Amino acid sequence: MEQGLLVVLNGLVYGLLLFMLSSGLTLIVGMMGVLNLAHASFYMLGAYLAYSISTVVGFWPALVLAPLAVGVIGALVERYGLRPVHRHGHVAELLFTFGLAFVIGEIVPLIWGRLPVPYRVPAVLDVPLFALAGTAYPAYRLFMMLISLAMFCALFAALAKTRLGLVVRAALTHPDMVAMLGHDVPRVFTLVFGAGCALAGLAGVIAGNAFTTEPGMARSLGAIVFAVVVMGGLGSLSGALVASLLIGLVQTVSIGLDLPFYKALSALGITVDVGGRLHDLWLLSVNRAAPVVPYLLLVLVLATRPRGLLGSRSA
């Protein structure tokens, strides 16, 4: 039972982290119709900037400054990079972000080197919070969870309650109408792109020290973030939340399952013929397949609901 609670906690942390990354991406996709392939690179940038800032002024200022810096960089990229490309259509935009991902991926090791940087969890949070079934639960994990939740609430409130949020939501679906009403839609785009990048940066700040800050970190998370966004439905914030938590929980739970597939399925009431042609597959233990699980879920969701879990348009 306690073991189960730990698994759920881990799944939540991972899921919420994925959400922080994908929330920015899904907003950008929803609003501008452009899949930002460099999104995970802003996550990496956040971690590296937080490391550099924290060596000078400490972790807490870095927690605020690094995402802001990433947001500013994102806004500049949108204003001077993406906007001129915009009139050439979505393919050009996609290629631009594709190239940008490589540029950031090469600049980072030029500045900080190819080895992981010693970006550490602050000493205050580097303590066990409580012990469950003989396992210490780090305080920093709870902190990660709280930050993610606070960010979700703030984002939701900003979109639902403020005047700016109203304009953003309107520009999501009817950009021309919003422009007719006298709002500067390109500026709203820049704002949303910057905010999306800042969120990715924030995720980098709090994940960079929990895992490692190294030049490969963008690549390793990039694919899974797209899986989340597509699965949740392009442009749907709550869809991204559901998909992130689902992927986080299912992946963590499957790591803990040392059962072969046929036994796991029979626990769900499905019996399969072990001797059949798929013999090897049924005998494969679930934990070995854990890394494939997010993509398997993605395919399943797309096959049954092409617009994603909570999406309103088709992918």
Added chain:
Amino acid sequence: MRLGHAAAAVMAVCLSAGPVWADEVVKFALIDPMSGSFAATGRLGEQHFRFAMDRINESGAAGPGRKFDLVVLDNEVSPEKSLVLLRKAIDDGVHYITQGNGSSVAFALTDAIAKNNKRDPARSAMFLNYAAVDPALTNAKCNWWHFRFDADSDMKMRAMSSYILTRKDLHKVYVFNQDYSFGQSVERGAKEMLTGKRDDLQIVGAERVPLGKVKDFTPYIQKMQAAGADAVVTGNWGADLALLVKAANDSGFKGTFFTYYLGSTEVITEVGQAGRGDAQISEWHANVDSAPIEEMAAAFEAKYHQAFYYWRVVNMLDMTAAAMKQANSSDPEKVGKVLAGMNFHNPLGDVSMRADNHQLLQPMFISVLEPGVKHVFPEVNMGFRTIGRIEPDQTRMATTCSLANPS
């Protein structure tokens, strides 16, 4: 067309501007990850090659007028990509291929090199393996052109398991590895050599994870804790070891790690103070008593600003250089004939290259991470202390391979 002319012109300039002081430049192609999760590991290897080559070029150890040069090719630990790079290297006239990270890559390379040399003897290539340690490379899949300068995983496991068996405080061992040929062979070796040897010692779990994919090892650590493990045997390297130990620290895991690759800088920085007591099996560490290598390590550190790690790269290139000098040629077949069965004296003692399977026999050291030793990693203020030296002959394993020199 114009581009072609330009390229030809550039090439001509390059060729004519080549070093006039060297009679012969022997090129070595290093095929290893230089980007992605394991970039740090690959780069570390590259620096050791440059360092070792600079030494040889200064001393003229490879024979009068013969210089070594390094060509670095990034394979992203992909066997498919490595084969393309190998083709390119051979087409560019490189006769010496070296690789270390990933036995899966080494299998692809050794196979392709054997085929190439049979088909096109004029462009034969030799495979100098400095770290791919799957035992099959010098057994079932052995090949005359492949020479290994690191002990294979069974040789290391034999030393490691005999030490674990002497530790009466350990009762429950968890075997944790990366899911590819090397990790599988570590797991098999550990199970063979630890099961049924001591009544109060059992293997409580064995698990493999995909190479370089897992970022958060906490769920795995929790499984180890649930199983009550007090020792973890792992062949993990690079980021996969660093993150594993980091997750163990965060979860308050009390067991000891028995590793192959704890000593590399990127791992040590993650291990931190909690790594105290963790063990490593290696051919060298900073506190092995040898003044010449200590000097070398200091020179490496001064130049590259990180700790010296791959002593075996230096030894490998020194042996290759000596073989070239003795053969008075850089033709891989002639050099290979000298290398096979070669006895060589290095600062740690006498080492020899087995003629039957081309596996180097060298002294090995079991060491534990502790504070208060002479050379410490400044990041953690701890270093390795030798607790056992295994002589070259004790590491000799039976082999299914019987190589004979090509006639």
